[in-house]
Amino acid sequence: MIRGEQAAVASGVRTLRLMAGVTVSEFASMTGRSVEWLIALEAGTLPFVSEKQLANLTGELCNLIRRRHASGGVTGAILGHLREDVGLSLEAAAAAADTTPSYLRKVEAGTFISSRSYVARVTKALVGVPEVAR
Incomplete structure (x- = not known):
């Protein structure tokens, strides 16, 4: 059974996936994974x-979310939900992503629209997965 950091990523x-608005079946079709595996x-487990x-x-889902929700405010809200779901405080997430809590708060609130690289950096910090070559 996966534990610790990987369990939080799972x-x-x-x-x-829920924020992207896709079912497990749809995501399985997109990724070539079985529904049972997902x-x-x-x-x-x-x-x-x-x-x-x-x-x-996570990269596939983030790309799908970006394509479906072009608004920066939606992206910020997604980051906020993800941060809360993995149980990180604003301060801890900002430190992990090498940004300030103030800026991250504004991105999550939709006050600032951030770059794709910023969103990717914060997402990677939240899920704890190192960058993988594409």
């Missing part, structure tokens, strides 16, 4: 999942 996958991942697999899944 929970984040579910949050991102359900087990989201529940944290897989015996093992690699960081590369998690990075690919």
Whole structure:
């Protein structure tokens, strides 16, 4: 069973999938994974999942969210929900993403629209997955 950091990432996958507005079946079709595998991942009951697999899944979901929701305010709200879902305070998330809590708060509130690289950096910090070559 996956534990610790990977379990938090698995929970984040579910949050991102829901925010992207796709069902497990739709996401399975997009990724080539079985519905059963994705359900087990989201529940944290897989015996093992690699960081590369998690990075690919979260990357796919983040790209889908960006395509479906072009507004920066929506992206900020998604970051806020993801941060809360993985249990990080604003301060801890900002420190992990090498940004300030003030700026992250404004992005989450939709006051500032951030760059794609900023969103990617914060997302990676939230899910704890190192960057994977694309």
